[in-house]
Amino acid sequence: MSDGIKSSSEVQYFVTTADLAASRLPNKPTSAFRVLLGNGTFWRVVALVYMLLVVLAWPTVFTGSDLPIAIQGVLFSLIICLPLAAVVLVNALQLQRRTRIPFYRNVIFIRDFIQIVFLVVILLVAFTLANNLQTNLAQSGLNINFGVIGRNFGTELTEGPSPSEPLDFLNNLPVIGSTLATAPLLQPDTVFRALGTGLTNTLRVVSLSLIATTILGILVGVGLLSANWLARNVSTVYVEVFRNTPMLVQLFFIYGGVIKALPSRPPEAVQLPGSVYISGRGLYYPALIPTSTADYVTVLSLLGLALGIGLWRWRVRLNEQTGKPAHGFQYFAGAVLGCGLAGLVLAFLSGGAPFMVEVPQMGNFNFTGGSSLSAEYVALFLGLTLYTSAFVADIVRAGIQAVPKGQLEAAHALGLSNGQTLTQIILPQALRLAVPPLTNQYLNLTKNSSLGIAIGFVDVYNVATITYNQTGQSVALFAILMVVYLALSLIISLVMNLFNSRLQLKVR
C-alpha cells in the first residue's frame, strides 16, 4: 500500500479512500511513452525501425496514387502513430482496470494522448513540407544533391591557404608568414576544398579575435571599476557605444569608412613604426622566414615551453606546501627565454641566422615581400574584437563585483599591493564566475564571424553563397552550413565546459 503512494512524486492521479482501503494501487504506473522512449532499448529500436520502414516504404506504395495529398498526409501520420496509439490505449485500459480511475481522467493517459496528437501534427507538417519540397523541386528541375561539394568550383577566392593543402590551417594561422593579399588568387578545384578554405579563413579570424577579445575585454572590464575617473568613464563610454550599436554598422564603418577610405597605392599607405603599412588593400608587415637552422630554435623553444610549464607547476605546489612566494611566471618566462636564446645561439654557431626578416617593399601598385592581411580580414577582426569585448568587459565587471568585498579588504590587510590583489585575489575568483557567460560570448563571436560576407570576407558562409549562385542547391548548402556552424559551436562549448569544470572549486 505504501509503495504506491511513495512513487507518486511526479505522477499525479486522484486516489479515493476506497482505493486506499482496497489497496488496488498499481506498484509502478508507467506511461506507455516511458516504455517506448524511456528505458526500454528494445522497444525503442523496434519503434524506430518501424517508423523508418514506413517512411521508406511510403513513396513506393503511394507513388501515383489518386488520393488527395491531405488525405495521404493524414494516413501517413496515422500509420506511423498507430502502434503507439494502440500501446497507449491498452496501457490506459489496464490502468483503468487496476486503479478504477476513468482513463480519460488519468494524467498518464492524458499526457500520452497529448503526445500522440503532437506527434501526429508534427508528422503532418513534416509530410506537407516534404511533399511541397518534392513538388517544387520537380517544377524547378532541381534535385537536392549533396554531390554539389564534389563539383568543380569555378571562382577564384581572394584569400586563404594554398589550395594544395586546404585543410592545413595550423600552418596558416595568421601569426607568421601567411602571405595572403599578395598571393595569387586561389582557385580551389572542388567546392569541398573551397569550403575548406572558407572554414580555414573563419577559423583564422575567429581564433585571433577570441584571444584579442579576451585581453581587451578584461582590460576594459577592470577599467569599468577603476578608481581612475578618466579610465572609468572612457571604459563606460566604450562599452555603451559598442554594445548599443549593431555589429554590422560597426563592421561597415570600419571597412567602408576607415580601411577602404585609406589610399590603396603603396606610396600613399600609412606607415606605422617597424615597416608596418596599412593601405586600402590591407595590412603589410615584415615576415619571419625560417632558414635551415630554424629547427634549433623551434625545438629548443618547445623544450623551454615544456620546462617552463613544469617549473611553474612545481613553484605553485611549493608555494602551496611551504608558503614561499611562487614567482611562477618569472620561472616560466626565464625557462622559455633561456631556451629560446640557447636555440638562437646554437643556430648562429651552426651556420647563420635562424630567421630572415622580409620587409614589405613598396611597388607601384602593391607591396611585394613580407606578410600581409587582407583589408577584409583586418576589418572583420577589428569588428568582432571591438564588439564582443564590450560584452566581455561587462561580464568581467559583473564577475569582479560578485567577489565579496571582504576578500579585497583581507588582501589589503595582508599587505598585498593593488596589482597583486587584482591578479591573485580578484581576477581568479571573478573569472571563475565569468566563464559560463564568456562561453556564450565566444559562441556569439564565432557565429558573428559569418557577418564577414557583408564586406566580402571569404569565409565558409561566403563560399556557400558563391556555390549557391552557381548551382542553386540551397537546401543542400543550407544543411552543410548548419552542420559546420553547429560543429563549431559544439567544439567551443565542449572546450569551455571542460575549462569550466577544471576551474570551478571542488565543493564536497
Next chain:
Amino acid sequence: MSNLLHQDNLFYVAPTEPPPSRRPPALTIGLVGWLRTNLFSSRTNSVITLVMAILLGWVLVSVLAWALRDAEWTVVTANLRLLMVGQYAPEHLWRVGLLALVVLFLGGISVSLWAKVTRSLLLTLIVVVLLLVIIPVGSAQLPPPSIRFVVPPDKPVAPMLFTGDAGQVVTIQVEPITNAAAQAETPVFVGFIENTGGLSNSRSIWNDVKTQVVKGALDLSQSDLRLTVNLVDARGAVLGSTTSTPETSGEPLTVTLAAAGWYTVLTERDATSRAGYAWVRLDGVTTFTTQMGEEAARIEKYGPLPTTVCPTAADCRQVAERDLRFEGSRSLSTYLTVQLVPFFNAIVVPFIAGIAMAGVGSWLGYKAKRWNSDWAKIVSRLVVMAWILLLPISWFMLRGFTGSETFPEIATATWGGLLLTLVLTAVAIIFSFPLGVLLALGRWSQMGVVSIVSSIFIEVVRGVPLITILFFAKLVVPFFISASADIDQVIRMMIGLTLFTAAYIAEIVRGGLQIVSHGQIEAGAALGLSSLQSTRLIVLPQALRAIIPALMSQFVSLFKDTTLVSIVGLFELLGIIDFIVNGQQRYRGLQREAYLFVGLIYFIISFTMSTVSRWVEQTGVGAARR
C-alpha cells in the same frame, strides 16, 4: 567613592569646549582634492591618466575637426526620407504619419494609465515614433540643392540641356561676381559644401578667381560682363530671358514649363563685354546621373535631342549631378544656418503635432484614472484592445489593399529605412514571445516527445548564426511552401527573425521556470489545480516577472540584429545606405557620415531600452515575489 571619580589626575574629563576646528588639508578638497583622488591617486594612476588624456584629446580633436570641417552631412540631411521610410511612396507618407500619431496617442494614454515599467517602455516607444513621424514628413519638404555653373570671361559657355515635365517650375538667376562677393563671407561665395564625387570645373575656376582677387592680381570692379540667359525649348523658341550687368544680378526668371520635353539654357555674352565672371543658378531642374543607359531612357521618354540648338551632341552639355551645389561654407555658423536651419524649420510642425497628440493622450489617460474605477477599468481595457488591434491595422494601413483608391497597395519591397527596421522588430517581438514561452514550456514539460522536439529546435537554432537562418528564410523556405502561396520577402524575413528570437526567448524563459521552486507546483497540485492551471496561474506569472530584464536585452539584440536583413537584400536602416551612397553619384564616398548617423539612431534606441531594462532590474520590479 564619589570623591575619587572627580579627581582629574585619574580620569580623563572631556573639555567643555570642543577643540578648535581645523580646515582639511588644502590638497584634499576642492578641485585639487578631486583631481588627486580621482585622477592622480598613485603613480600608476597618473601615468594612466596622462596617456589616456593625450590619446583621448587627439581622438576628440581629430573627430571633431572632421565632423565640423570635412564631413559632408548633406548625405544625411538630403536623404532623410530615404533613411526613415525607404522608397515608400512619398505621396502616401501621410499613412506613416497617421499611424505614428495613433501610436503616440495610445502611448500617451498608456503612460498616464499604467504602472512604472510600462510607463518607461512606452516613453521609449514615444521617442522612437517621434523620430519616425517627424523626420520623414519634415524632410520630404526640403528643397533640393540648386545647380550652379561659373561663366568665365574667356571661354564660351556651352548650352545646358535638361529635360522637364509639364507644369515644372524652373528659375534662372545670374549672380555676377564682384570683388566684394569674392572677399565677403556670404554663404554663396565662401566656397560650397560641394560634392567631392563630381569633378567640377566651375569650382576650380571659382577658387582660382577668389585667390587672384585676394592676392590683388585680379580687380573685378573693372569687369564689364553683361550676360543674357535664355530658356529655349526643343524647337528653339525662347521662353524667357534675363540679363545682368557687372554690378547687379538680373531679375530671377521663373518659367512654368508648358510641355514635357528637352529645354536648353543659353548663356550669351553681350557683344560689348570683354571680361568678368558670374554664377548662373538654376532651380527646379532635374539632373542626370551618369548611370548607364539613362540618356537612352530620357530620349525614349522626351524625344530626340534638340538639333536646332545643338546640331551635334558635343555642342551642348547635359545638366548633371556634378553641377549641384550645396550652399554653405566651411565656417561653422554658416554651415549651421544653411544646413540645419531649413531642416529644423521643416520638422517643427510635425514635431509639435506629435507632441500634442501624446499630450492629449496622456491628459485623457490622467482624467480616466481620476474618474471612478469602473471607468478607468473600461478605458484601460479599451486601450489594451487598441494596442492588440494596432498590429493588423497598421499592417493594412502601411501595406494597403489591392485596387483601393485611398489605400492603394504599396509593395513591401519599397519599404525601407527605420520604418522597416521597426516593423521587423515589432513583428518579431510580438510573435516570438508567445512562441518562445510555448517552446520553453514544451522543453520543460514531462512529455518526452514534446520536450525532445522543442529541445532540438531550440538547440539547432541557437547553434547557427542568424544569417544562416535568414539564408534559410530567403532561399530554402520557398521550397517548403506550396508554390501557389508566394510569400514576399519581408514576411519571410519576419518568419526568420521570429523563429530565431523565439529560440533565445525559450532559453530565457527556461531560466525563469527554473527559479520557481517545485514546492509551488506541488502546492498547486495539492489545491487541486490541473497542470495547465498551475502553469498558467502559478508558474508563468513568477517566471515571466523574473525574466523581464533578460527579455528586454534580448529585444535590444533583436533590434540590432535586424541589420542583418540588409545582407539578404532588404533596404532597412542599414541597407538603405548602400542604396543612397552607391546609387547616387553625388553621395559617393560619403558612407562614413551615413554610417555614423545610422549608428547614432541605433544607439539612441537601444541605449534607452537597455537603460530601462537596467532600471527595471535594479528597482527589483522584475524580481520574483518571495
